[in-house]
Amino acid sequence: MTTRSKAEGKEYILKMAKEHDVKFIWLWFTDILGILKSFAITVEELEGALEEGMGFDGSSIEGFARIDESDMVAMPDPDTWQLLPWTPPEHRATARMFCDILRPGGEPFEGDPRYILKRNLKKAADLGYTFYVGPELEYFYFKDANGTEFLDHGGYFDLTTHDAAIELRRDTVIQLEKLGIGVEYSHHEVANSQHEIDMRYTDALTMADSVMTYRLVVKEVAMKNGVYATFMPKPVFGINGSGMHVHQSLFKGERNAFFDAKDSYHLSKDAKCYIAGLLKYAPEITAVCNQWVNSYKRLVPGYEAPVYLSWARRNRSDLIRVPEYRPGREKATRIEFRSPDPAANPYLCFSVMLAAGLDGIKNNLQIPAPIEENVYEMTAEERKERNIGMLPGSLTEAIQLTEASTLVREALGDHLFDSFIENKKREWHEYRTQVTEYELKNYLPIM
Numbered sequence: 001m002t003t004r005s006k007a008e009g010k011e012y013i014l015k016m017a018k019e020h021d022v023k024f025i026w027l028w029f030t031d032i033l034g035i036l037k038s039f040a041i042t043v044e045e046l047e048g049a050l051e052e053g054m055g056f057d058g059s060s061i062e063g064f065a066r067i068d069e070s071d072m073v074a075m076p077d078p079d080t081w082q083l084l085p086w087t088p089p090e091h092r093a094t095a096r097m098f099c100d101i102l103r104p105g106g107e108p109f110e111g112d113p114r115y116i117l118k119r120n121l122k123k124a125a126d127l128g129y130t131f132y133v134g135p136e137l138e139y140f141y142f143k144d145a146n147g148t149e150f151l152d153h154g155g156y157f158d159l160t161t162h163d164a165a166i167e168l169r170r171d172t173v174i175q176l177e178k179l180g181i182g183v184e185y186s187h188h189e190v191a192n193s194q195h196e197i198d199m200r201y202t203d204a205l206t207m208a209d210s211v212m213t214y215r216l217v218v219k220e221v222a223m224k225n226g227v228y229a230t231f232m233p234k235p236v237f238g239i240n241g242s243g244m245h246v247h248q249s250l251f252k253g254e255r256n257a258f259f260d261a262k263d264s265y266h267l268s269k270d271a272k273c274y275i276a277g278l279l280k281y282a283p284e285i286t287a288v289c290n291q292w293v294n295s296y297k298r299l300v301p302g303y304e305a306p307v308y309l310s311w312a313r314r315n316r317s318d319l320i321r322v323p324e325y326r327p328g329r330e331k332a333t334r335i336e337f338r339s340p341d342p343a344a345n346p347y348l349c350f351s352v353m354l355a356a357g358l359d360g361i362k363n364n365l366q367i368p369a370p371i372e373e374n375v376y377e378m379t380a381e382e383r384k385e386r387n388i389g390m391l392p393g394s395l396t397e398a399i400q401l402t403e404a405s406t407l408v409r410e411a412l413g414d415h416l417f418d419s420f421i422e423n424k425k426r427e428w429h430e431y432r433t434q435v436t437e438y439e440l441k442n443y444l445p446i447m
Helices: 006-019 043-052 113-126 166-178 204-224 269-289 346-362 380-385 395-403 406-412 414-432 437-443
Strands: 022-030 036-042 054-057 071-076 093-102 130-142 183-188 194-199 228-230 244-252 335-337
Touching: 006 022, 006 043, 006 093, 022 043, 022 071, 022 113, 036 043, 036 054, 036 204, 043 071, 093 113, 113 130, 113 204, 113 346, 113 406, 130 204, 130 346, 166 183, 166 194, 166 204, 194 204, 204 228, 204 346, 244 269, 244 346, 269 335, 269 346, 269 395, 269 406, 269 414, 346 406, 395 414, 406 414
Parallel strands: 022 093
Antiparallel strands: 022 036, 054 071, 071 093, 130 194, 130 228, 130 244, 183 194, 244 335
16 A cells, blocks of 8 residues: 555645546445445545545444434545546546544544554554455355346356356456456356455555455446345355455565474464464454354355364365465465455454454464364364364354453454444344244244
8 A cells, every 4th residue: 555644645636636537536434344335525525525534424324423422524545546447438537535434523433443453453563563464255146136046057267158257257357456456366166156356465454445345346347237246155055155265464574474484384483373363262253254144154064164273284174274385485475264254344354363363472372283184074072182163153152252352352442342242232133033934944834
């Protein structure tokens, strides 16, 4: 991310707006669940917005504020300025900027997920680290939003006529690159009509903004082509759900702090302690990384999603995988945390993962032995003997673990933590009181 002074940023944005004949600017931010929010200003308001921000009512934004303290200020971040490529050519251009949410007095709002990530990144920076991430977001294309009819019956990396979404992925990659988001790969995933586009590894704040943009662009391109894209973790029974495997590493300056040439796994002590922290706190951070009732339909054995608390190099059934080192690629040394799903709030997800890893480093936590065998094929007794724990099996289990977590409370701060727990308890209550089609089909005829 290019960082400019406030004066430089303001001058640059005003220049870009004039050069590209911009009329509208969308100001973007997220609620506590990672739902993208936006309001538009005209170019005539841009200079004032860059100087003082734009006021808005936060009382209706999930997790933001009560009615009696609802005034908020959206302060645009000039470093996130981008022209929106889908603006019709016959109209004047539209741009967007992500915003930091402030209280009227100018202090950061403690319920703003972007601020929460910035605060956790500062903790890492105070220790000399920069946090880099590379998430892999999977998603499905369906014929429309009313059902789950597939567009294709292709499989992993297929390049056949069965893959009807090649052009959709191509258009999406082009749009992302126009928005300044680098793309490494795009391909068909394992399940029918399931796809993945991988963004280029970068710092966590830039990537969290990019994840929000990516999800919108995927859905925007799908809509313009008359189909529907969804990041729902498990939309179809009996096939793989969609994950957001997060590759991550810590750097000290230009040096990858996770790399050690002398180690058999090429992992430094920092990397091993970081893994130990993730393994220790994984159950406590699961409600943040897998925040929906539907998330736990994906986290079951047999569909490539991790369930057990283990790590390894080659084994993709583990929660944490260490991609194999290639000579000359020291900067690519990283670990892959495989449980999060693409419907998580990336700002909070990256925050709690970093907090868990840093705690592992701070307290010199010891990494357990790697599990190179298939954990799913072990018996319960074998897993118990090897001290392999499990992730929570439902949202309510996850909420209970998170609510008792000092680490998550410190990472998210009291305001956002309390709002998040309240929201998730409400969701679970609404879900558990529903009478489902499964119950009617299986119970009504025999009771």
